[in-house]
Amino acid sequence: MWKFFHQWASPPHFYRLAKVLIPWLAVPGLLLIAYGTYAGLFLASPDYQQGDAFRIIYVHVPSAYLSMMAYVFMAVGGGIGLIWRLKLAHAVGAAAAPLGAAFTFLALLTGSIWGRPMWGTWWEWGDPRLTSELILLFLYFGYMALRSSIDDTAKADKASAVLALVGVINVVIVHFSVVWWSSLHQGQTLFKKGGPGMDADMLYPLLAMILGFTFVFGALLARRLRTEVLYRERRTRWVRELVLTPGGGR
């Protein structure tokens, strides 16, 4: 079992595996997003209170969920990297951070655009959900800045893994902020007691978007990981052989 795991996580093996994996993640992901976009914009009925404005959730909810998911990837990668000294685990954090930051930004942006007409404000300082999500964005920035400020990869891995692990508490706070404290942001719709508080024709496109975004995130992560692995292993023999073989670098 350990042997299998170590072999799977060995950089050259992973480099080849990720290449096979990418289309299997990207194609279903894009198909799901295509269905979700069409069904969300044209098949789902308008909301009884918000009218058509609610349709922004088809981007907002998957982005917000992935903004937290990417951070968990980063923190778990950091933890595994620190404990088991797996090179690949640290690379996961390095590859996931910009993606997570992008999804966090998207969640904040779409939320703000929706909040202006619905709540009557672009942004409210002091709201626990809004503020903790903004802190999440700053944590990503801090993580990336810390990484790029240390030249030695091994040292950068360690320092940024500690930061990722410390910051993971904020993901918990983002998630429970609407439960623990009063907030302008509404409570949970999908996991509330007694089933999702949403009609089926609105719900299915949302689930498709969440799944589709996740697949595309997986494909992007695999793509970035390949680059990251190649860079980290640039002085090894397998990379040299890969590059020197005609067509092998692709």
Added chain:
Amino acid sequence: MKPRQQRMLAVGLAAFGVAIAAALTLRAFDENMMFFIDISDVVAGEYPTERTFRIGGLVVDGSVHREEGSLDMTFRVTDMRCDLAVSYSGVLPDLFREGQGVVAHGRMAPDNVFVADKILAKHDENYMAPEVAESLAKHVEGKMTPLQEGGAECNQG
């Protein structure tokens, strides 16, 4: 202990420590983490007197009164136990309507009226088609008990 187990322990203890520290900090700042104060607390007199604050609740059905020819208006906000009069002058967000959630920012006037300088609408976690909402309202209408003015459970300070 093997070095790997030592590292595992170190990471676990650090994560635990951070969780405890965060929990204690958040607990200490609990009051300040609240985006708004419940109506019951305000009616009971538990609100800051020397600064502005936010209240949150539902707009009482039929309580919205607008002054002819101006933006001045008054309405009542309830948390299903206590309710409070609010006066406001300005533009309202799209989602502001009777029976819906609202957050108002302002201060208490001496006559127990909350004078708001900003009104935000709060959306709940339910999404449905207009037809569904209509039929739901029909079924529920008979069963809803009318809100009591300063009901028995409401403790006034």
